[in-house]
Amino acid sequence: MKALASPFVVALAAALVVALLAPPATAQSRDAENQLDAIVKNGKLRVCTTGDYKPFTFHDKTANSYQGIDIDLAKSLASSLGVEAEFVATTWKTLLPDFTAGNCDIAMGGISVTLERQKQVFFSDPYLVNGKAPIARCEDEAKFQTIADIDKPDVTVIVNPGGTNEKFVREKLSDARIEIYPDNVTIFQQILDGKADIMIAESVETELQEKLHPGLCAINPEKPLQYGEMGYMLPEGDVIFKAYVDQWVHLAKATGEFDRIYDAHVK
Incomplete structure (x- = not known):
């Protein structure tokens, strides 16, 4: 007569089956809440930007409008989603707390990728080595x-x-x-x-x-x-939105759109 497996062995085997069938911890279901769907639903892309950093972002107070490389690129990203870009004023000192508080969907404007910032947010793939x-x-x-x-x-x-x-x-x-x-x-x-x-x-x-x-x-x-490298600040853990922004950056570079915008503000 065969010996019955101990309760410990049975529990261990069950745990292994669950672990093998479970999705990776970093995966994000399409059904999970993500910024990409929220942006499309709201009809606007909220962009945190300092407005004081030429050639990336500059707020013209007289005309009450924003200009710069990342301003034009923000409009391009918004257009790819079929929404409008809405610029949210911030400062370098308050950029991270403003972003993590949910005041915007993405932060753009010559933002350096740093390990300290990476602890609290995602970054897009770098778009500029600086x-x-x-x-x-x-x-x-x-x-x-x-x-x-x-x-x-x-x-x-x-x-x-x-x-x-x-x-x-x-x-x-x-x-x-x-x-x-x-x-x-x-x-x-x-x-x-x-x-x-x-x-x-x-x-x-x-x-x-x-x-x-x-x-x-x-x-x-x-x-x-x-x-140094520059990238776009994205919500931590939202791999769906990050994947979209990374692909948009890739296509902007591959099609020459990025170079045309960059040259218009720098050269």
């Missing part, structure tokens, strides 16, 4: 070639609060004077006016500001001080 580069008065360009050149007690580094620019200078500079300036639109004029010596920002931004502010020079933007 990095931190200095910008200073052209007569000082030769003086600020390296971090060591910048990190001196007699150098004033100006920075906008709350974003990766401030994080970078606080991590990399210990001797230079760091001045926090709240207006990311007029901050570059402070350098021209001699109220600060240098700013460290994304390399593509320094190249644009060099064109907008004669007398300022982007310093080695082709060789940034730190590697």
Whole structure:
């Protein structure tokens, strides 16, 4: 007569069967709540953006309208879904809490992908490789070639609060004077006016500001001080919406749409 299996063996076997039949923990059923369906249902794509970061996002207060690379791309994404883009004002300091509070569906506007942000949100696949580069008065360009050149007690580094620019200078500079300036639109004029010596920002931004502010020079933007990537901030855990945005980014690049929009704002 065969011995009966112990209750422990029976329970273990049952648990293994359940584990093998269950979907992966990261999978998301189409029936589960997801942002993609909510956007289509609501008829609008809510986009958090700071509006102070040319060439990616800029809020023209006179016309009460937004302009920039990521503004045009947000409209393209919305159009692909058959909805309208609605821009939600935020700041670099409040970007993450505004997004995680559900104030918007996606955040766009030159946002750097960081591990700290990744702990709380999903990111799209990177759409741009970028990095931190200095910008200073052209007569000082030769003086600020390296971090060591910048990190001196007699150098004033100006920075906008709350974003990766401030994080970078606080991590990399210990001797230079760091001045926090709240207006990311007029901050570059402070350098021209001699109220600060240098700013460290994304390399593509320094190249644009060099064109907008004669007398300022982007310093080695082709060789940034730190590697960086930009992506779009998405709701954590929503793999359906992320898959859609990733495919849209891929097609925008493959069809040349991304390059046309980028060139219109940078070149």
